[in-house]
Amino acid sequence: MQGHAPTPAEETLDAFEAAxxxxxxxEGLALYAAAVEAGALGLPLLxxxxxxxxxxxxxxxxxxxxxxxxxxxxxxxxxxxxxxxWEYHDPEVVDPELGVMDTLPTFRRTLHRAxxxxxxxxxxxxxxxxxAVWGGTLGMVFVDGGHTDEHATGDYEGWVPHLxxxxxxxxxxxxxxxxxxxxxxxxxxxxxxxxxxxxxxSVTRSLRVLRRIGQGL
Ligand SMILES: C[S@@+](CC[C@H](N)C(=O)[O-])C[C@H]1O[C@@H](n2cnc3c(N)ncnc32)[C@H](O)[C@@H]1O
Numbered sequence: 264m265q266g267h268a269p270t271p272a273e274e275t276l277d278a279f280e281a282a283x284x285x286x287x288x289x290e291g292l293a294l295y296a297a298a299v300e301a302g303a304l305g306l307p308l309l310x311x312x313x314x315x316x317x318x319x320x321x322x323x324x325x326x327x328x329x330x331x332x333x334x335x336x337x338x339x340x341x342x343x344x345x346x347x348x349w350e351y352h353d354p355e356v357v358d359p360e361l362g363v364m365d366t367l368p369t370f371r372r373t374l375h376r377a378x379x380x381x382x383x384x385x386x387x388x389x390x391x392x393x394x395a396v397w398g399g400t401l402g403m404v405f406v407d408g409g410h411t412d413e414h415a416t417g418d419y420e421g422w423v424p425h426l427x428x429x430x431x432x433x434x435x436x437x438x439x440x441x442x443x444x445x446x447x448x449x450x451x452x453x454x455x456x457x458x459x460x461x462x463x464x465s466v467t468r469s470l471r472v473l474r475r476i477g478q479g480l
Pocket of ligand 1: 283284285286311312313314315316317318319336337338339340341342366388389390391407408409410414
């Protein structure tokens with residue numbers, strides 16, 4: 264992002280830096296700028312993949328600024344690559360009683376400490392199931408959930424139909440080069456562009472932001 268891109272409150276940025284998560288600062292600032300732009304539509308900003316609240320903080324700050332709300336969906340049991348023995352596993356977010364991942368307590372602490380709880384509706388559930396019962400129109404859809412084709416496609420097909428005309432679709436971990444990472448997010452990004460229903464508005468590292476300019480998937 265260049266020029267006079269909006270920036271989050273200093274406390275939000277500090278909380279973002281302190282939170283567990285995978286998004287670097289420059290992508291976070293680009294996500295924030297997109298969320299502020301989308302917030303001007305006066306519609307909720309939707310995130311798939313809350314994890315410990317790192318990116319949610321930015322959507323919540325943008326929602327506060329725009330007078331709207333951030334809705335974030337996660338089953339809080341972690342993606343494939345976050346399970347024990349995998350590259351992104353964090354033993355600090357395992358439920359000690361059940362021995363399974365549970366990022367919800369950390370997520371809640373992140374939002375509470377940043378004073379942003381009142382701008383967030385956290386939905387605990389599987390993205391396609393939540394999308395199937397979701398009735399409203401959204402100003403933004405930010406896809407950062409499961410990174411398999413099944414999950415990325417489910418997120419895309421579940422949530423894009425709820426995105427308002429002029430709304431923004433942000434996709435994280437878009438890697439054109441397979442050497443950089445899995446390509447399911449890249450494939451839904453390509454699909455969105457090929458549909459003719461989206462135009463690209465920003466590229467920041469692996470974060471892509473697209474604007475809805477037509478109907479279709
Ligand atoms: C990469 S992390 C999200 C990171 C977060 N956006 C951030 O920047 O801090 C992916 C999250 O998606 C969640 N997830 C994966 N598949 C999901 C699904 N089908 N439905 C809901 N949540 C899912 C996982 O539990 C995990 O917390």
